[in-house]
Amino acid sequence: MRTEVVDGLLTLFYDGSKNLFNANLYIEYDVVWQRLRKSDLTKEEKMNYLSPECQEYVKERWTWEQVIVEEGVTFIQGNTFALCYNIESVIFANTVTIIEDYAFYRCKKLACIKLSVNLESVGRSAFHSCKLSSVFLPPRCRIVHTKAFARNKNLINLVVPRGTELGPDCITGTKLAEFAPRLLTWIKNINADDKYALHRACASYNPLKEVIFGIIEEKGLKAFKEKNEIGITPSRYLQENPYTDLSEMDIVRDYMSKKLNFQEYM
The missing domain is CATH 3.80.10 (Leucine-rich repeat, LRR (right-handed beta-alpha superhelix))
Known part of the structure; x- marks a missing residue:
């Protein structure tokens, strides 16, 4: 030692x-x-x-x-x-x-x-x-x-x-x-309730961007700030989760980039 x-x-x-x-x-x-x-x-x-x-x-x-x-x-x-x-x-x-x-x-x-x-x-x-x-x-x-x-x-x-x-x-x-x-x-x-799906995704072992993208596609970026029953947001789960290198800023940036590229394509 x-x-x-x-x-x-x-x-x-x-x-x-x-x-x-x-x-x-x-x-x-x-x-x-x-x-x-x-x-x-x-x-x-x-x-x-x-x-x-x-x-x-x-x-x-x-x-x-x-x-x-x-x-x-x-x-x-x-x-x-x-x-x-x-x-x-x-x-x-x-x-x-x-x-x-x-x-x-x-x-x-x-x-x-x-x-x-x-x-x-x-x-x-x-x-x-x-x-x-x-x-x-x-x-x-x-x-x-x-x-x-x-x-x-x-x-x-x-x-x-x-x-x-x-x-x-x-x-x-x-x-x-x-x-x-x-x-x-x-x-x-x-947080078994579906309304807390983003909490669950951000708190899970090895959170995946694809899963998070799918949830915010449905719920919008505001879901990152929604508190659960004990007052914790998905943002806090993601920030404190020791099993991920993902940051909320990276996810938002990538998500917005995908959205803009999709709109340009249309």
């Missing part, structure tokens, strides 16, 4: 060759931090209550600002990045099929993830108490365990394949949960 600065972030290239989680040091840190939680001590002063080995362990984990999971890694072991408070972004190689329990637990700055297209399972509390506002689960994902995305306070956009099983309280403590009780059924159908 190596680290280097990428896009201004100190990035860990994770190859799975080393177990990054030490249960004993984790417990030591957690016990001390909980005991001093309400004290007036600074973070640096609290560190003095840890053993030298634990200090080194914690400080290293706090240096990482981004994680790139390299090709060949098939699973992220439980607790691997738990309490890595400064990680902002994680990009998973497409070889990853499983993210185990608590893998990114309380990564409080984690706001952006690009999941593996082959991901099958998200473990219990895997992304609990992060900063995610948008999550796109790939087509092969079959189960999201309990509290997987709980306490991501700003989470409002969750795209889930129809066959995916969502565990209890997987989005508790999020903005999205405010739309309960029928929310999870609605999410799993991915």
